[in-house]
Amino acid sequence: KAGVTQTPRYLIKTRGQQVTLSCSPISGHRSVSWYQQTPGQGLQFLFEYFSETQRNKGNFPGRFSGRQFSNSRSEMNVSTLELGDSALYLCASSLGTQIYGYTFGSGTRLTVV
Amino acid sequence: GDSVTQMEGPVTLSEEAFLTINCTYTATGYPSLFWYVQYPGEGLQLLLKATKADDKGSNKGFEATYRKETTSFHLEKGSVQVSDSAVYFCALHSGAGSYQLTFGKGTKLSVIP
Numbered sequence: 001k002a003g004v005t006q007t008p009r010y011l012i013k014t015r016g017q018q019v020t021l022s023c024s025p026i027s028g029h030r031s032v033s034w035y036q037q038t039p040g041q042g043l044q045f046l047f048e049y050f051s052e053t054q055r056n057k058g059n060f061p062g063r064f065s066g067r068q069f070s071n072s073r074s075e076m077n078v079s080t081l082e083l084g085d086s087a088l089y090l091c092a093s094s095l096g097t098q099i100y101g102y103t104f105g106s107g108t109r110l111t112v113v
Numbered sequence: 114g115d116s117v118t119q120m121e122g123p124v125t126l127s128e129e130a131f132l133t134i135n136c137t138y139t140a141t142g143y144p145s146l147f148w149y150v151q152y153p154g155e156g157l158q159l160l161l162k163a164t165k166a167d168d169k170g171s172n173k174g175f176e177a178t179y180r181k182e183t184t185s186f187h188l189e190k191g192s193v194q195v196s197d198s199a200v201y202f203c204a205l206h207s208g209a210g211s212y213q214l215t216f217g218k219g220t221k222l223s224v225i226p
Contacts, residue, residue, distance in 0.1 A: 033212070033213065042216060042219060045214065056211070056213050090156055102214060104156040104158070105156050106155055
């Protein structure tokens, strides 16, 4: 059974640019969540989608957005990149309830220069 | 709001030593509790979970018991190995309507031969 796939693994962007990250969940999982991991702030929740609907959003500026497609794949977009957006972005998929836990991908390492 | 506090690292142990990583939480309702592990350059892997009070989660020799009276979920292992060297995260999911994990800051464990 394939795991959660995130692409690309590494990305280098310039300040002011925008970036799109992709996440393919485990087959059958309808919930996809995104987290930002930095050394200073740790793991912070960005947003969660279930069946193409955003059910929850973390405390991030509007430059961070996401969407989910009918096949449950998800993308997140960051516009007008800032140096502080450099982080490991992790995607997690689940069946949709907390009881089963979440399976994480290996992440996309974004560096903004 | 929800929060997780875990002991700051780094923690350095000799092989075969006993491991305890403390974790306490604050949450509304009846949260599910998790321990995740992150190896260098990788995403998070679910180590164990407990979904109700007095449940004991266990996996690969690691154990943690959901203590509602002390709001704790301490991770223990009787004999650590070099391969256990990683960062460990305690997390909670506060239940229906939440759709997100709240993480502790992580504890880096190094096991030396």
